[in-house]
Amino acid sequence: MSLLEKLEGAKIQKNIKEEDVKRLNELKSRLHRKLVEELKNLNVGDEGRELLKAKIEEYTEDFLAKEGEYxxxxxxxxxxxxxxxxIIGFGPITPLIEDPEVSEIMVNGPKKVYVEKKGKIELTDVAFRDEEHVMNIIERIVAPIGRRIDESMxxxxxxxPDGSRVNAIIPPLSLVGPVITIRKFSQKPYTIQDLIKFGTLTQNMAVFLEACVKARLNILVSGGTGSGKTxxxxxxxxxIPENERIITxxxxxxxxxxxPHVITLESRPPNIxxxxxxxxxDLVRNALRMRPDRIVVGEVRGGEALDMLQAMNxxxxxxxxxxxANSPRDMLSRLETMVLMAGVDLPVRAIREQIxxxxDLIIHQSRLKDGTRKIVSITEVQGLEGDVIVLQDIFTFVQTGVDQNGRVQGYFKSSGVLPRFMxxxxxxxxxxxxxxxxxxxxEEVKNDTSNPSTAKLSRRFFDGVLRL
Incomplete structure (x- = not known):
């Protein structure tokens, strides 16, 4: 067989395959329309989910027996x-949403769906039929919470429903078609012990941070996108103690x-x-009138920074x-910029005095090259000297290199400086x-009994308790 004949044969095979895919997609579209029509008057709650699944399977089998013999x-x-x-879930990405190993889902138009697993991004074989299919899923996500998306917005x-964060952007802003980004939340919220197990921080750092929260210090968590701030x-x-009133x-x-005593507030976009x-x-200002013990703001990115600082003060x-932010120092610079975004003409020194x-404390978190997330510094804001805000690291992560598998090597260390807010x-x-x-x-030194003097010294430190 000549090369030309082989190419022609491959082209015919490709056309046949494309024709089969097209015919199957048309069949699915007809089935979907029939199912929606058939089930629209069926009223079932969460307890009827299995019943609904059974009905969909039954109707699908009957439909394919008549129209899908092939x-x-x-x-x-x-x-x-x-x-x-x-019908019940969110289309082709439903298995990804249900997969506990997937931490982020990125839909880049109808044919490219990426996921993040263990800090690494990879392409999946999941695909939507077309752009309209993606738009239908976006509508299904945003409609129940009173949001909308169209050319005007x-x-x-x-x-x-499980709390996972969703961002969607569509044409004409997106040139690759509708784009969906889902930051998944674990079904069971992570605890401090989980973060220690993941290597995000150490036991000592955890004990210190717990003390800081219970001592009612004002804490700012900084970091880049996907670094684990939330x-x-x-x-x-x-x-936070359970007897306090918390407003998020x-x-x-x-x-x-x-x-038990949590009030959740959510911003609202403009109407049509x-x-x-x-x-x-607006919500920060209103929260001050709601007798809060604690105010927790998901993220400051604009003029609300001024109101947040006022509340803290x-x-x-x-x-x-x-x-x-890229570092604790950059976070302070960003705060200055955000305060100016509030439209109040304050001198820079006055803003820095407020900050x-x-x-009291800045916790800076990073996602490292190997995908791991670590608290790379816990930094105290010590006050203002001249026109400069003085920062002092209390804990830092020191990177020593990368192993043959690409994993970041390093260790956490204390600066040895006692914070001023002791x-x-x-x-x-x-x-x-x-x-x-x-x-x-x-922990390694503490458990090292090979050197008696070191072991004796470490036990003395370990048994010491700070009594002021």
Whole structure:
């Protein structure tokens, strides 16, 4: 057989395959329309979910028996599952949403769907039929929470029923078709022990952060996109005593606080006439009138930073928030910029005085090259000297290299400097082991009995308790 004949044969095979795919997609579209028509008057709650699945499978089998004789048994089962995902779930990405190993889902138009697993991004074989199919899924996500997306408002932030964060952007802003980004939340909120197990921080750092939250320090979690800021904020919030009234403020509600007395506030976009928007800043101001013990803002990114600082400086100690930045110093610079975005003409020194007085601690988190997320520094804001805000690292992560598998190597260390707010711990009756501030101490040293003098020294440090 000549090369030309082979190429012609391959072309014919390709055309036949494309024709089969097209015919199968048309069959699925007809089936989907019939199912929607058949089930629209069927009223079932969550308890009837299994009943609904059974009805979809039954109707799909009857439909394919009449109109899809050429469909194999394996394909029928696959089509039935696709219809269940379409009717009950979120279309082709439903299995990804249900996969516990997937932490993020990125739909780049109808034919390219990426996921993040263990900090690494990979392409999947999941695909939508066309752009209209993607738009239908976006509508299904945003409609239940009163959001909308169309050409007049082509961007939207939303959430799934389990609290996972969703961002969608559509043409004409997106040139690759509708784009969906889903930041998944674990069904069971992470605890501080989970973060220790993941290597995000150490036991000593965890003990220190718990003390800081209970002593009502104002804490700001900084970091880049996907560095784990919201997860850390969730864990920090879990340290808040259950007898306190907590108000959370977010663009799309993500925080999963377990305390009984929590009020969740969510901003609102403008309506179709461009009116009625309720911003984070509006909610922060309103929260001050709601007798909060703690104010937790999902993220400050604009003029609400000024109101947040005012709250921290006017008796609302123990406030928590996050912000995007490359380092603790950059976070302070961003805060200055955000305060100026509030439209108040304040001198830079006055803004820095507000920041230095309001923020007690900055926790900076990073996603490293190998995909792991670590708290790379816990930094105290010590005050203002001249025109410069003084920062002091209490804990840092020191990277020593990368192993042959590409995994980042390093260790956490204490600077050995006691924070200036130690008297706050005394006021709240909190006692901390001296060991957490000892730069030479580590779990490895503590457990090393090969050197008697080292073991004796480490036990002395370990048994020491800070009593002020």
């Amino acid at each position: 469909v194999t048994k394996g394909e029928r089962q696959k089509i039935a599952q696709e219809m269940i995902n379409e 082509p961007m939207v932030d939303a959430r799934l 997860t850390t904020l969730n864990v920090l919030s879990s340290f 403020i977010e663009d799309a509600a993500e925080l999963q606080l377990q305390q 006439e461009g009116k009625g928007a309720i911003t984070i800043r 006017t008796g609302h100690d123990g406030s928590l928030t996050t912000g995007h 230095a007085s309001a923020v 008297d706050r711990f005394e006021a709240y009756g909190i006692k901390l082991p001296l060991t957490i501030f000892n730069p030479d101490y580590s």
